[in-house]
Amino acid sequence: MGIAKIARRTFLIGAAAIAGGVAVGYYYVSRPYDNPLEKDLAEGEVTFNPYIKIAEDNTVTVITPRAEMGQGIHTSLAALVAEELDLTLDDIEAEHGMADWAYFNGGMLEDGVPFAFFNESFMAETMRTAMPMVGKVLGLQVTGGSSSIKDGFDKMRQAGCATRYMLLEAAAKEFGVDKSTLKIEGKSVVDPASGKALEFGKLAAAAASLEMPSELVLREQKDWKLLGKSQPRVDIPDKVTGGHIFGIDVDLPDMVHATVKMSPRFWAKAKSYDEAPALAVPGVQKVVPLETQTGNGFGIIADTTWAAFKGAEALEVEWEEASYPKTSDAMFEVIEKALETEADQSLRDDGSVETAFADAPREELLEADYKVPWLAHACLEPMNATAQFRDGVLSVWAPTQAPTIIQMICAGQVGVESSDVRVHTTKLGGGFGRRGEVDFPIYAVELSKHTDGRPVKVTWSREEDTRHDTYRPAAMGRMKARVKEGGLPTAFDMHLSSPSIIQSLMDRTFPGQSPAGPDNTMEHGAFDQPYTIPNYRVRASKADLPVPVGFWRSVGNSYNGWFHESFMDEIAEKAGMDPLDMRLELMKDYPAAIGALKKVAEMSGWGREMPEGKGLGLAHVLSFGTWVAMVVEVTNEDDEIKIDNVWAATEIGTAIDPSIVKAQIMSGIVFGLSSALGQEINFEDGEVVEGNFDEFDSMRMNQCPDIHVELLETYHKTGGAGEPGTPPSIPALANAIYAATGTRIRTMPLSHEVDFVS
Amino acid sequence: MKLNINSRLVEVGDDPEMPLLWALRDIAGMKGTKFGCGIAVCGACTVHVDGIPTRSCQLPVGDVDGPVTTIEGIGNKENLHIVQQAWIDEQVPQCGYCQSGQIMAAVALLDETPDPTDEDIDDAMTNLCRCGTYPRIRSAIRRAAENMKQEA
Numbered sequence: 029m030g031i032a033k034i035a036r037r038t039f040l041i042g043a044a045a046i047a048g049g050v051a052v053g054y055y056y057v058s059r060p061y062d063n064p065l066e067k068d069l070a071e072g073e074v075t076f077n078p079y080i081k082i083a084e085d086n087t088v089t090v091i092t093p094r095a096e097m098g099q100g101i102h103t104s105l106a107a108l109v110a111e112e113l114d115l116t117l118d119d120i121e122a123e124h125g126m127a128d129w130a131y132f133n134g135g136m137l138e139d140g141v142p143f144a145f146f147n148e149s150f151m152a153e154t155m156r157t158a159m160p161m162v163g164k165v166l167g168l169q170v171t172g173g174s175s176s177i178k179d180g181f182d183k184m185r186q187a188g189c190a191t192r193y194m195l196l197e198a199a200a201k202e203f204g205v206d207k208s209t210l211k212i213e214g215k216s217v218v219d220p221a222s223g224k225a226l227e228f229g230k231l232a233a234a235a236a237s238l239e240m241p242s243e244l245v246l247r248e249q250k251d252w253k254l255l256g257k258s259q260p261r262v263d264i265p266d267k268v269t270g271g272h273i274f275g276i277d278v279d280l281p282d283m284v285h286a287t288v289k290m291s292p293r294f295w296a297k298a299k300s301y302d303e304a305p306a307l308a309v310p311g312v313q314k315v316v317p318l319e320t321q322t323g324n325g326f327g328i329i330a331d332t333t334w335a336a337f338k339g340a341e342a343l344e345v346e347w348e349e350a351s352y353p354k355t356s357d358a359m360f361e362v363i364e365k366a367l368e369t370e371a372d373q374s375l376r377d378d379g380s381v382e383t384a385f386a387d388a389p390r391e392e393l394l395e396a397d398y399k400v401p402w403l404a405h406a407c408l409e410p411m412n413a414t415a416q417f418r419d420g421v422l423s424v425w426a427p428t429q430a431p432t433i434i435q436m437i438c439a440g441q442v443g444v445e446s447s448d449v450r451v452h453t454t455k456l457g458g459g460f461g462r463r464g465e466v467d468f469p470i471y472a473v474e475l476s477k478h479t480d481g482r483p484v485k486v487t488w489s490r491e492e493d494t495r496h497d498t499y500r501p502a503a504m505g506r507m508k509a510r511v512k513e514g515g516l517p518t519a520f521d522m523h524l525s526s527p528s529i530i531q532s533l534m535d536r537t538f539p540g541q542s543p544a545g546p547d548n549t550m551e552h553g554a555f556d557q558p559y560t561i562p563n564y565r566v567r568a569s570k571a572d573l574p575v576p577v578g579f580w581r582s583v584g585n586s587y588n589g590w591f592h593e594s595f596m597d598e599i600a601e602k603a604g605m606d607p608l609d610m611r612l613e614l615m616k617d618y619p620a621a622i623g624a625l626k627k628v629a630e631m632s633g634w635g636r637e638m639p640e641g642k643g644l645g646l647a648h649v650l651s652f653g654t655w656v657a658m659v660v661e662v663t664n665e666d667d668e669i670k671i672d673n674v675w676a677a678t679e680i681g682t683a684i685d686p687s688i689v690k691a692q693i694m695s696g697i698v699f700g701l702s703s704a705l706g707q708e709i710n711f712e713d714g715e716v717v718e719g720n721f722d723e724f725d726s727m728r729m730n731q732c733p734d735i736h737v738e739l740l741e742t743y744h745k746t747g748g749a750g751e752p753g754t755p756p757s758i759p760a761l762a763n764a765i766y767a768a769t770g771t772r773i774r775t776m777p778l779s780h781e782v783d784f785v786s
Numbered sequence: 787m788k789l790n791i792n793s794r795l796v797e798v799g800d801d802p803e804m805p806l807l808w809a810l811r812d813i814a815g816m817k818g819t820k821f822g823c824g825i826a827v828c829g830a831c832t833v834h835v836d837g838i839p840t841r842s843c844q845l846p847v848g849d850v851d852g853p854v855t856t857i858e859g860i861g862n863k864e865n866l867h868i869v870q871q872a873w874i875d876e877q878v879p880q881c882g883y884c885q886s887g888q889i890m891a892a893v894a895l896l897d898e899t900p901d902p903t904d905e906d907i908d909d910a911m912t913n914l915c916r917c918g919t920y921p922r923i924r925s926a927i928r929r930a931a932e933n934m935k936q937e938a
Binding site for chain 1: 813909
């Protein structure tokens with residue numbers, strides 16, 4: 029094990045640095061943060077590390093610092109602790125805890141390196157090793173990038189293991205026996221010889237005062253009792269009984285309600301406004317102009333959310349003109365034009381596509397342009413946040429994926445130190461990347477300056493939410509390949525063009541800070557796919573458009589995966605090859621991909637005789653460390669497409685909770701199919717056209733296919749679960765429609781060219 | 787104004803135009819019923835009025851003409867409704883935000899049609915779920931129907 033490998037696995041508890049039982053030296057970035065739980069302990073509570081509290085009454089609380097937005101992360105993170113602490117999930121209370129730098133996500137940034145997941149070269153590994161350190165220095169407590177398990181797998185188990193050692197040690201002293209003879213049963217340490225038992229709650233104070241163990245030996249996979257097995261999710265009982273759990277449900281003494289009416293044209297301000305009609309609405313208290321780093325508009329403070337909504341409707345505003353191209357068509361011209369320029373970046377350039385194309389006979393060349401629109405996240409819980417500014421302390425309650433970023437930015441808004449900003453993460457009614465943004469807390473904090481110390485809950489209307497999103501960018505892909513009848517492609521070229529998410533995110537989140545280097549997200553799902561083609565290039569051009577764009581479930585993979593895998597289908601057709609056979613050849617260097625492809629072929633009965641009007645479509649996308657091969661089956665009846673079945677073979681390395689992983693893959697599939705079925709955000713006069721679910725809908729029950737997910741666990745690295753289901757679903761559907769109808773669609777949504785059962 | 791909600795008389799304010807959804811949430815403090823769209827297309831706000839599944843975001847409190855049942859009224863963690871239990875058994879919810887409405891729609895469906903076909907489920911379950919829990923919702927409805935048969 030080289031030093032880099034060791035450092036990557038380093039986890040610190042107290043003064044000890046440990047790596048799979050090996051103590052190593054450490055340096056500045058490896059120093060642990062203070063344990064944030066120490067600040068807020070209740071009477072009789074004891075903490076062992078940032079993840080575990082034990083109370084005198086034997087309550088064991090596990091801080092699960094990734095946002096629970098539906099992906100089941102509280103269950104899985106709690107299970108990692110429970111496994112090492114010899115508990116069941118029933119023994120544990122799982123909580124988000126307060127925003128704190130100690131809860132940085134090192135796993136997410138590992139994926140930020142400009143290398144494919146399967147690239148384990150010295151350079152790639154060195155950069156991956158460094159990335160968590162960056163996360164630590166920045167204190168980024170962020171949920172995203174399907175990275176929570178990657179980040180928490182060692183940390184949480186080590187936290188549980190160290191606590192177990194200390195509890196056993198304390199009990200051994202108490203009983204006067206050797207700790208190796210003790211065991212844990214039902215939140216007590218038991219001495220089988222004497223039959224004596226002591227609850228964790230009674231041992232905790234003594235245990236926490238012991239020296240931290242300097243070496244930990246984690247349980248081996250073969251001995252796992254909880255991990256690798258489906259657990260009942262800890263959040264479900266509240267979710268079926270209407271428990272008060274989401275940000276929108278926050279209810280505080282003396283709280284007032286509010287909403288926002290932001291400029292429908294991005295970055296434009298109000299030229300003039302009349303607040304009188306709004307103030308005339310019964311229950312409306314105040315209209316507050318807002319000028320912030322994320323947008324301009326007004327806050328309407330009222331007695332109830334309904335009154336605030338009515339007030340916002342009544343408020344008369346004349347807005348400035350848009351400073352950018354005003355229609356979707358005009359914006360697409362900018363995106364298309366960027367394809368005519370030199371690319372800004374290229375993350376893959378094998379061989380020389382130029383040479384391969386230069387001497388190709390015309391009939392061996394295949395070219396196509398692909399295009400996708402902007403998309404809204406459409407979290408079912410509309411954007412909202414609650415803030416209270418009183419006695420120099422700012423409290424924010426938010427359904428957020430990025431609590432420490434809120435802490436940092438909102439501190440500046442009211443002029444206090446970050447340490448005087450308390451961010452409470454509520455449960456999230458969907459996130460999908462939208463809730464890593466800072467606009468919704470910023471507006472709540474602005475309004476909290478106008479409520480005399482009373483808390484203010486700011487709830488957006490659905491229309492406000494759809495029209496002020498940070499959209500999945502529109503994009504184009506110019507594809508070119510060289511392939512001849514009966515052969516494999518010898519050259520494959522993708523030129524991508526889209527606005528840059530990283531640029532847009534930096535501009536609104538940290539104005540004035542320029543991002544360095546390429547925006548890898550622009551090429552994700554394209555440069556990093558496990559195909560071997562001798563001449564293989566992926567490059568991208570940034571289209572300069574100021575409409576905010578952001579992380580949307582699977583990010584660049586959501587469209588590049590489609591461009592790549594649909595064009596592969598076109599190549600297979602030109603070569604006269606079966607799409608599965610061609611992929612098996614092109615991916616033969618990657619056993620994980622081959623395993624997933626063969627599995628999905630078996631699940632779906634690939635190659636079977638299809639009746640008239642039915643078609644199967646195949647795609648494979650590796651994203652967030654998980655290899656997903658997918659087949660979609662459609663029926664074309666009376667010129668309406670019905671999606672009958674989706675089969676997904678998912679190579680994830682190790683599935684911590686198979687039921688949760690399958691649910692996530694299924695969820696990602698419905699999310700992707702929903703976009704293909706008819707979602708698009710359009711612009712007119714610089715404003716977003718679509719407002720509510722009648723104009724921006726998603727798949728419903730009657731359209732939802734039977735979804736069959738199988739997990740494969742052979743790869744040596746573990747991948748994510750939340751996002752990898754989305755990218756292959758879109759090309760697999762489009763390819764199935766081609767198989768069933770002969771219509772090759774290259775523009776999203778597919779509903780422009782075919783009708784779906786509705 | 788007072789309404790019969792979950793068999794109790796509950797104060798819902800004095801604005802007859804206010805949608806039942808907001809009266810429940812902001813005045814009565816009953817947060818289980820969710821706001822999703824405000825135009826009755828997503829179903830997150832589904833309650834029962836006189837046993838009929840109703841989207842409360844488009845129903846002014848002044849027009850409520852029967853007893854109201856919300857998610858809080860059909861069962862609780864100690865005493866779950868058979869549909870809530872099926873939702874747990876099938877591990878349906880992900881983010882959970884739509885599930886109050888989904889469960890209220892399912893309860894009404896099974897009250898009316900104890901042994902629903904796939905088509906019955908498609909027709910009754912029009913609520914939006916952004917997490918895509920539809921396959922597990924379908925399984926949970928089937929399971930609840932089966933359990934109801936056995937209890938009957």
